[in-house]
């Protein structure tokens with residue numbers, strides 16, 4: 460049988476999907492063992508048991524200096540920033556995307572501007588944000604918003620413009636005003652797209668968040684990783700990275716579920 | 730008296746003429762079929778009737794009123810595709826036909842409470858009549874092509890337009906479903922006496938449903954530059970009374986087509 464026609468069964472598929480993960484873990488364990496055999500004090504590839512130990516104490520024990528449990532302190536700080544940035548960007552994406560996609564006058568005015576803005580590398584203007592908004596929360600949220608809002612706006616504008624002309628004309632023949640077309644015809648049809656676009660933007664959003672936290676912050680997942688880097692604390696960095704990955708995965712999963720529940724007419728999310 | 734008056738319409742895209750010198754008078758309640766070669770400008774003519782576009786020259790008026798600047802409630806429309814709203818249920822599509830143009834109570838063009846129940850009742854009655862009551866809560870994507878087009882027609886009619894415009898409404902349907910749709914459309918017409926324009930690629934359908942059949946074609950043809958001239962109405966057949974004398978021609982009486990016409994069993 461040709462390879463393109465061979466389909467693994469359920470069990471085999473599960474095993475195949477798990478294989479790379481298992482190999483990665485195994486590779487780490489072996490490398491860690493080798494290094495520690497050569498130098499028992501090695502900090503670069505700490506033993507899995509030590510990582511687990513540190514992770515556990517990060518998640519359960521209060522920090523000696525501040526009295527906070529570090530993992531949760533960092534997680535809540537980062538998630539709040541991320542959520543605020545994503546919320547602001549999504550709202551801007553919807554409002555401007557719909558207006559640009561539907562109203563020629565606004566499209567002519569704003570589309571070129573948004574295109575140019577979206578070309579600015581957000582990290583390049585991070586210093587400006589720090590200077591203008593200070594080192595507090597605003598500049599970090601602003602970086603996320605500036606980083607992903609233009610993409611969302613362009614995506615939603617594109618999707619809005621792709622709504623078949625026939626549907627817009629049909630709504631007009633039923634007497635719909637511009638406002639009625641925006642709220643009853645266009646908005647519900649781009650909402651599922653917004654979720655899709657947001658899912659794609661979460662990667663960049665994390666990037667901007669961690670960058671901003673690394674540079675100026677007093678707590679946050681990105682802050683912690685870059686702080687302990689000075690002490691080669693791989694036993695802290697590795698659990699944090701795994702935790703961030705897990706959070707990103709759960710957010711993606713949540714958005715996908717939301718898509719499925721809220722928009723049964725839109726077909727499965729990809 | 731002329732209800733829809735088309736006077737001396739020209740339409741070009743860029744320098745390319747599509748329609749030229751189109752004149753037409755249609756009485757209220759007439760069913761006008763439009764046929765012609767692909768790309769000759771039938772849909773363009775319909776878009777002009779719809780006021781989705783404005784002609785380069787000439788004007789179209791309904792009941793002697795000034796030409797419309799944009800699509801409005803006087804004109805209902807059904808396209809071959811994308812004529813219903815995919816994000817609304819079947820019932821929701823019919824309710825929306827009233828909501829979209831209705832007076833707004835609050836911020837949203839949406840009915841609530843008693844008003845919505847009233848509209849839902851009317852929608853359900855319409856669904857009962859077009860045989861879609863059993864799928865009222867489903868989304869259009871789960872409906873067959875014929876069901877979607879029935880919904881689209883019912884939705885257009887729910888807006889109570891003066892003129893109904895159909896652009897190849899049955900073009901994507903199989904022959905059996907098509908016949909059922911013809912019967913459906915004829916029933917609706919008998920009830921509402923609406924003025925209808927229907928573009929079709931099917932001559933038999935055009936003559937069967939239409940009171941008049943208009944043929945769009947290029948009166949002048951430049952062999953070197955085929956795009957130099959636009960199309961106009963080259964024939965205007967009277968298709969009433971069985972299309973006499975036109976439908977006495979053999980093609981309308983071939984046994985197969987006759988058998989098909991009698992076969993009104995809905996296969997939707």
Ligand SMILES: Nc1ncnc2c1ncn2[C@@H]1O[C@H](COP(=O)(O)OP(=O)(O)OP(=O)(O)O)[C@@H](O)[C@H]1O
Nearest residue numbers: 742743747765766767768769770771772773774930
């Ligand atoms: N918006 C437009 N801009 C430029 N050219 C157009 C536009 N719309 C239509 N045309 C051209 O006008 C011509 C007539 O198009 P139209 O859609 O009216 O044809 P039609 O008779 O409906 O054809 P069909 O039977 O294939 O539907 C076509 O050659 C098309 O390419």
Ligand SMILES: [Mg+2]
Nearest residue numbers: 771772773896
């Ligand atoms: Mg056409």
